[in-house]
Amino acid sequence: MAKKEQFVSHITPRSEDFSRWYTDVILQTQMVDYGPVKGTMVIRPYGYGVWELIQKELDARFKSVGVENAYFPMLIPESFLQREAEHVEGFAPEVALVTYAGGENLAERLVVRPTSETMICEMFSRWVQSWRDLPMKVNQWCNVVRWEKSTRPFLRTSEFLWQEGHTIHETAEGAEEDALKMLEIYRELAEDVCAMPVFVGQKSESEKFAGAQSTYSMEAMMQDGKALQAGTTHNLGQHFAKVFNIQYLSKDGQLEYVHQTSWGVSTRLIGGIVMTHGDERGLALPPKVAPIQVVILPIAMHKEGVLEEARKLEDRLRKAGIRVKLDDREQSAGWKFNEWEMKGVPLRLEIGPRDLENGQATAVRRDTLEKFTLPLEGLEKAVLETLDKVQQGLYDRARTRRDERIFTVTNLEEMVEAVDVKQGFAKGMWCGDAACEAELKAKTGITTRNMPFEQEHLGDVCCHCGKPATRLMYFGKQY
Amino acid sequence: MAKKEQFVSHITPRSEDFSRWYTDVILQTQMVDYGPVKGTMVIRPYGYGVWELIQKELDARFKSVGVENAYFPMLIPESFLQREAEHVEGFAPEVALVTYAGGENLAERLVVRPTSETMICEMFSRWVQSWRDLPMKVNQWCNVVRWEKSTRPFLRTSEFLWQEGHTIHETAEGAEEDALKMLEIYRELAEDVCAMPVFVGQKSESEKFAGAQSTYSMEAMMQDGKALQAGTTHNLGQHFAKVFNIQYLSKDGQLEYVHQTSWGVSTRLIGGIVMTHGDERGLALPPKVAPIQVVILPIAMHKEGVLEEARKLEDRLRKAGIRVKLDDREQSAGWKFNEWEMKGVPLRLEIGPRDLENGQATAVRRDTLEKFTLPLEGLEKAVLETLDKVQQGLYDRARTRRDERIFTVTNLEEMVEAVDVKQGFAKGMWCGDAACEAELKAKTGITTRNMPFEQEHLGDVCCHCGKPATRLMYFGKQY
Ligand SMILES: [Zn+2]
Ligand SMILES: [Zn+2]
Numbered sequence: 001m002a003k004k005e006q007f008v009s010h011i012t013p014r015s016e017d018f019s020r021w022y023t024d025v026i027l028q029t030q031m032v033d034y035g036p037v038k039g040t041m042v043i044r045p046y047g048y049g050v051w052e053l054i055q056k057e058l059d060a061r062f063k064s065v066g067v068e069n070a071y072f073p074m075l076i077p078e079s080f081l082q083r084e085a086e087h088v089e090g091f092a093p094e095v096a097l098v099t100y101a102g103g104e105n106l107a108e109r110l111v112v113r114p115t116s117e118t119m120i121c122e123m124f125s126r127w128v129q130s131w132r133d134l135p136m137k138v139n140q141w142c143n144v145v146r147w148e149k150s151t152r153p154f155l156r157t158s159e160f161l162w163q164e165g166h167t168i169h170e171t172a173e174g175a176e177e178d179a180l181k182m183l184e185i186y187r188e189l190a191e192d193v194c195a196m197p198v199f200v201g202q203k204s205e206s207e208k209f210a211g212a213q214s215t216y217s218m219e220a221m222m223q224d225g226k227a228l229q230a231g232t233t234h235n236l237g238q239h240f241a242k243v244f245n246i247q248y249l250s251k252d253g254q255l256e257y258v259h260q261t262s263w264g265v266s267t268r269l270i271g272g273i274v275m276t277h278g279d280e281r282g283l284a285l286p287p288k289v290a291p292i293q294v295v296i297l298p299i300a301m302h303k304e305g306v307l308e309e310a311r312k313l314e315d316r317l318r319k320a321g322i323r324v325k326l327d328d329r330e331q332s333a334g335w336k337f338n339e340w341e342m343k344g345v346p347l348r349l350e351i352g353p354r355d356l357e358n359g360q361a362t363a364v365r366r367d368t369l370e371k372f373t374l375p376l377e378g379l380e381k382a383v384l385e386t387l388d389k390v391q392q393g394l395y396d397r398a399r400t401r402r403d404e405r406i407f408t409v410t411n412l413e414e415m416v417e418a419v420d421v422k423q424g425f426a427k428g429m430w431c432g433d434a435a436c437e438a439e440l441k442a443k444t445g446i447t448t449r450n451m452p453f454e455q456e457h458l459g460d461v462c463c464h465c466g467k468p469a470t471r472l473m474y475f476g477k478q479y
Numbered sequence: 480m481a482k483k484e485q486f487v488s489h490i491t492p493r494s495e496d497f498s499r500w501y502t503d504v505i506l507q508t509q510m511v512d513y514g515p516v517k518g519t520m521v522i523r524p525y526g527y528g529v530w531e532l533i534q535k536e537l538d539a540r541f542k543s544v545g546v547e548n549a550y551f552p553m554l555i556p557e558s559f560l561q562r563e564a565e566h567v568e569g570f571a572p573e574v575a576l577v578t579y580a581g582g583e584n585l586a587e588r589l590v591v592r593p594t595s596e597t598m599i600c601e602m603f604s605r606w607v608q609s610w611r612d613l614p615m616k617v618n619q620w621c622n623v624v625r626w627e628k629s630t631r632p633f634l635r636t637s638e639f640l641w642q643e644g645h646t647i648h649e650t651a652e653g654a655e656e657d658a659l660k661m662l663e664i665y666r667e668l669a670e671d672v673c674a675m676p677v678f679v680g681q682k683s684e685s686e687k688f689a690g691a692q693s694t695y696s697m698e699a700m701m702q703d704g705k706a707l708q709a710g711t712t713h714n715l716g717q718h719f720a721k722v723f724n725i726q727y728l729s730k731d732g733q734l735e736y737v738h739q740t741s742w743g744v745s746t747r748l749i750g751g752i753v754m755t756h757g758d759e760r761g762l763a764l765p766p767k768v769a770p771i772q773v774v775i776l777p778i779a780m781h782k783e784g785v786l787e788e789a790r791k792l793e794d795r796l797r798k799a800g801i802r803v804k805l806d807d808r809e810q811s812a813g814w815k816f817n818e819w820e821m822k823g824v825p826l827r828l829e830i831g832p833r834d835l836e837n838g839q840a841t842a843v844r845r846d847t848l849e850k851f852t853l854p855l856e857g858l859e860k861a862v863l864e865t866l867d868k869v870q871q872g873l874y875d876r877a878r879t880r881r882d883e884r885i886f887t888v889t890n891l892e893e894m895v896e897a898v899d900v901k902q903g904f905a906k907g908m909w910c911g912d913a914a915c916e917a918e919l920k921a922k923t924g925i926t927t928r929n930m931p932f933e934q935e936h937l938g939d940v941c942c943h944c945g946k947p948a949t950r951l952m953y954f955g956k957q958y
Binding site for chain 1: 512514515516519520521522523524527528530531547548549550551552553554555556559572573574575576577578579580581582588589591598601602605606617621622624626627628637638640
């Protein structure tokens with residue numbers, strides 16, 4: 001037991017310092033490490049494994065709605081970024097510039113993409129001729145650079161990985177439809193794959209993407225009650241099309257500007273998964289994004305038949321499409337329990353001499369730590385069912401925790417109580433005024449999250465400024 | 480037929496100008512486009528689709544030998560690159576530098592990775608403690624930047640996509656074994672997947688990777704007889720380990736330096752596929768890397784039952800795991816034939832009223848242009864078998880073409896004749912002297928390709944300088 005305590009003590013308790021807990025967990029589980037340049041991260045195999053599973057789930061969904069992958073150059077002429085006024089204002093403070101290459105100073109400085117709207121617009125404008133070419137839907141999986149002052153692995157780093165989708169359409173309706181459709185795909189990813197409940201809705205004018213007509217987001221609540229904007233989609237309208245001259249010949253023979261969308265999620269999602277499900281023992285990974293879904297621990301490994309049966313089991317589960325690992329290292333069982341609990345593996349199977357006698361394995365769920373036995377016969381099916389239960393169990397727990405922390409508010413005092421004292425989201429009517437929003441943020445640090453598509457009428461006046469209000473808004477402090 | 484001629488005339492004949500033929504094909508099939516910054520490329524969906532299939536094939540093979548994916552920061556402190564003397568000398572002329580970020584000039588300039596040995600060494604040195612941690616095998620799929628003066632899409636561009644694998648080992652044997660094992664995986668990819676025959680062997684001292692102890696390569700011959708270095712693996716020995724202080728505690732309790740490898744292939748492979756299999760009509764894609772393996776063309780589409788049967792077929796083939804596309808656009812059949820031939824789709828299936836009557840589809844192989852009928856009953860199996868034949872047919876054709884252009888040479892005159900006049904590779908004994916190699920290159924532009932693992936004894940003196948020689952070398956002009 002001494003070993004166990006020593007082991008667990010590496011992780012700061014959530015209640016003591018949530019932020020340190022987070023950092024302890026992601027570093028000690030070897031999901032990530034700090035890069036040598038300030039603000040950068042190395043995504044280690046255990047973290048990257050989660051990203052690969054997210055990619056696989058998303059990529060299949062993108063393709064099913066007609067999106068194709070492509071790759072656009074990372075270096076963007078500085079002049080491109082400057083063409084759309086809001087866009088440059090939004091991104092200029094964070095850009096990194098290549099000024100020297102191939103042995104000489106460059107005539108024009110090149111921006112390392114913070115996002116690729118401008119680059120892709122330039123290419124769209126070359127590629128589109130007529131309405132027959134529309135809609136055009138491309139996505140790229142890539143790295144982007146945004147030079148942030150204050151960084152934290154996965155959540156905010158100078159470089160991160162993401163996907164960015166870009167579509168162009170004949171009609172305004174076509175663009176709006178896609179912006180919403182892609183948000184629905186993101187919601188499905190968050191809730192059904194990452195087991196992370198989200199509110200989907202529209203961002204305020206001030207909080208929308210630089211250059212967009214409207215921005216939609218999904219907002220998740222972390223265990224400390226803070227909001228994580230976990231994905232956004234943008235209806236760009238014709239802003240960029242006009243600047244980059246993306247025109248097509250319509251069915252009527254007229255030159256028209258396209259209507260456009262863009263949308264992205266990033267490795268930030270990994271941080272969201274950690275902060276949604278983790279506990280004092282470390283990670284708890286939803287089976288659908290767990291690089292290892294089942295770990296098999298042979299108990300009294302050197303007793304006859306144990307290791308042999310464990311290997312058979314590993315093989316059977318692998319053939320059933322389960323991501324399984326047999327841990328046959330020379331460490332104590334207690335040490336291994338802690339290791340795999342910390343790493344958040346959804347299901348642990350122990351197999352020892354007594355299990356062998358009884359034709360069973362001992363199972364422990366990571367989410368509930370519940371211990372039970374499963375017959376070796378038909379184990380594949382039982383394991384798959386248990387993984388489904390863990391997936392659902394993690395979602396339900398997160399959903400309950402979040403729902404308990406949503407507080408309806410009608411004035412500033414209640415808002416501050418909800419967000420700062422009770423550590424949750426405030427839900428209230430909002431006037432829609434950017435000045436009201438800015439004042440709230442300046443005074444309290446509380447920001448508008450989104451206006452959920454599922455609107456409710458809670459009253460007629462703004463919960464902050466008291467002016468007439470018709471929209472429901474979620475408020476919270478953000479990552 | 481007028482349309483056909485007009486259409487085909489866009490592509491310069493290979494015999495007239497192979498280089499223009501290549502550019503015509505990759506641009507017109509929409510595999511790629513030029514990026515706005517000189518020397519960069521946009522990989523369009525049809526080209527990226529090939530890359531995705533290459534990735535899938537390689538990634539599974541990497542994982543099967545215990546390699547895990549990770550992601551390392553793209554921006555490397557300039558000082559890292561400078562630590563290994565040969566390495567900096569090799570890469571300095573091509574680097575791009577970020578000098579300004581987040582609103583200010585950086586204290587230390589950052590290199591946009593041309594390759595990641597230095598970055599990964601830094602991390603390895605933090606991660607490795609004891610022999611228990613070894614071997615460590617990581618790979619990343621990413622972009623790299625090398626500012627080249629003379630560029631061509633896929634073959635040589637300022638930015639390209641690749642994978643770079645990095646492993647560290649306890650012993651010299653462990654590193655050597657992996658360098659060879661990964662080369663064998665590359666050979667399998669080239670020959671069995673891309674249908675591109677290669678010579679595998681060791682590079683000369685002058686041609687090895689900057690900082691490596693030894694470099695192995697696979698060398699393919701393009702249709703113009705020029706060599707494409709299609710993939711390399713490096714045994715780095717302890718060069719980087721000593722510079723970056725990657726030490727581990729051995730079983731004997733001694734601090735030892737690790738032995739290291741790195742290895743990579745890039746989007747250059749796509750160019751290799753194009754130049755290996757294409758013809759006057761355009762691309763010819765091996766089924767295993769073809770984004771569309773089968774195109775179904777309904778003939779007399781508006782006749783009863785035709786489109787319906789075509790859709791049924793599409794559905795059946797898709798369910799059989801075949802990448803299939805139904806082209807039901809309102810274009811003439813002739814136009815579509817040309818389009819899909821140009822795009823190199825391995826198999827075309829036509830289905831018209833007469834085919835329906837006879838319970839068959841008309842099939843045309845892209846590699847041979849052979850036309851034949853296939854019964855609709857059991858079509859899935861017949862299509863899969865035909866695709867296998869196309870795959871093999873493309874390989875055999877490329878192999879025959881290459882083998883016919885390998886010429887044994889014993890002196891300079893024969894070498895120039897073989898490479899420049901007969902447009903192939905010269906095969907001859909070589910002295911191993913860097914001065915001999917440099918002189919040959921300066922005089923003729925001919926370079927050493929590799930010393931194949933399958934050595935032959937053709938004589939005792941160097942085919943260039945006449946000095947004693949013990950090794951067989953392939954010589955050629957390179958892309
Ligand atoms: Zn207000
Ligand atoms: Zn010689």
